[in-house]
Amino acid sequence: MADLGGEELPQIEESSEQPSTSREEDVEIAEPVKKRAKKEYGDGKRPEEDRLERRLNGILCCTVCLDLPKSAVYQCTNGHLMCAGCFTHLLADARLKDEQASCPGCRTDISRGNCSRNLAVEKAVSELPANCQYCSCQYPRSKLEKHETEECQDRLTNCKYRRIGCQWRGPFHEHKEHEQDCCHPKKSGADITEALDVIDLKHKEELELFNHIFNLLSFEKIGFADIQLRPYRTDEFITRLYYESPRFTVLNQTWVVKARINNNDREPNLTVHRQISYQIILKSKVNTSIDMNFLVMKGPYDDVKLEAAVKRFQFSSDSLETDYYDFPLVTAAECNKLLAARNINLRIFMFQVQK
Ligand SMILES: [Zn+2]
Ligand SMILES: [Zn+2]
Ligand SMILES: [Zn+2]
Ligand SMILES: [Zn+2]
Structure with a gap:
């Protein structure tokens, strides 16, 4: 859908919903529960439960990207789970190849019609613990943001x-x-x-x-696509991590986005200064030049914080690749968040300058 739409308007879908968290009150009223919760989360070492959490991570993760879903979770008719980002991309990839999309787990057909949300999994994931980025204590995912922005003494x-x-x-x-x-x-x-x-x-x-x-929004030719950058390793002696999106179509042209870490520095793991930069590549054959503005934003299924930045590039038959631009990340910590998640979901707007 959105991936294919040249001129479609952005559709805000159900994916932006977070699973509701009405549990806060329950915890507040029942004193013993509160005490227990305090003991469970916050003091670090719990080898027994850790193992349970890890097992649950393995059970509740997306069968495609193996990450814990951050928003909506879909399932095939046989119950295989897919996060909203992967689900949409399976459908979009199939559409581009003119094939019927199928579940990667069991190969049954999947579509918006025959797959359902799985609210129990969404809520279970929101209760799994995650570490606070400042104090490293563990909190349920649904409460982590509040802790990190309002409560953490180390924030x-x-x-x-x-x-x-x-x-x-x-x-x-x-x-x-x-x-x-x-x-x-x-x-x-x-x-x-x-x-x-x-x-x-x-x-x-x-x-x-x-x-x-x-100004750009009143251009005649505007398109956007939701793309998923997936990690790959180069096959050199010392392999390097890079990201690449599947081909996608915007404004009747085919494109690919690539991303790399620290501008291909040999050993990005040795430095704390990490930056991801991206490049946009035109895959279609063109006879005339195309003058294009880009706006890269976070995708509807990702929680990375990006600032707004517009880039402009003139594509022609002998200039098909833009320079590498740094992702406009709000803080350096966001870079590690991107690296920790398996895929990077982005929404990319293109505004073509008319001659
Ligand atoms: Zn996924
Ligand atoms: Zn399946
Ligand atoms: Zn904290
Ligand atoms: Zn001061």
């Missing part, structure tokens, strides 16, 4: 005087102490004006970007 926090120039950023439990000693509130108006100028400049750039995107 990264800015100084409240940031708007007047303080660059301090540190763990939450240290911010009170810092703010007491922070020198910025005592600075002169002149010093503060400098800091405000920097903020103004940033706002101006953001405004220009949004105006640019609004």
Whole structure:
């Protein structure tokens, strides 16, 4: 569907729903349960349960990408599970090849009509523990985001005087102490004006970007596709990880997206500075040049945080590959999140400049 649609408008599907979590109250009311929950999550070592969790991970994971599904889970008529991202891509791949899509587990036909959601699996996954990225304690997946953004004592926090120039950023439990000693509130108006100028400049750039995107949205030729980048290894002596999408069609042309880590640095595992960059490749034969703007965004089934960035490239018969552009990741931690998930789901918009 979306993958094939040249001019289709984005459709927001059920996938954005998170499994509902009404369990919070239950835990709050029943005191013994609360105590038990506290003991279960937070103190790290539980070899017995760890093994159970690992077994459940193996049972509840997607049969295609083997990751735990982050949103909707679909199943074939024989009960094989597929995450929403993989399910859509199986259907889209089959459509591109003009074949009937089939379940990778049992080869029965799959379609939107004969596959159903599996809410029990979705809810079970949301209860499985995951580690907090700051304090490394374990929490149920459904509560992790709240913990990381509102509760974790180690979460990264800015100084409240940031708007007047303080660059301090540190763990939450240290911010009170810092703010007491922070020198910025005592600075002169002149010093503060400098800091405000920097903020103004940033706002101006953001405004220009949004105006640019609004402009692009009124182009005549707009298309988008939801693509899935899958990991591969080069067959060199020292293998390297790279990502590639299946071919997809937007605006009547066939495309492929590739991505690489740290610009193909030999040993990206030795550095903490990780960056993923991507390249867009035109696979169709063209006689005239195509002037194209791109906007890469997170796909509907992914939770990676990307900033908006528009790139422009002129394709022609002897210039079919763009440069490598860095993914506009919000924080460096997002890069590891991308690497940890097996596939990268992206939505890519294309806006063709008319001559
Ligand atoms: Zn999957
Ligand atoms: Zn099956
Ligand atoms: Zn934490
Ligand atoms: Zn400060």
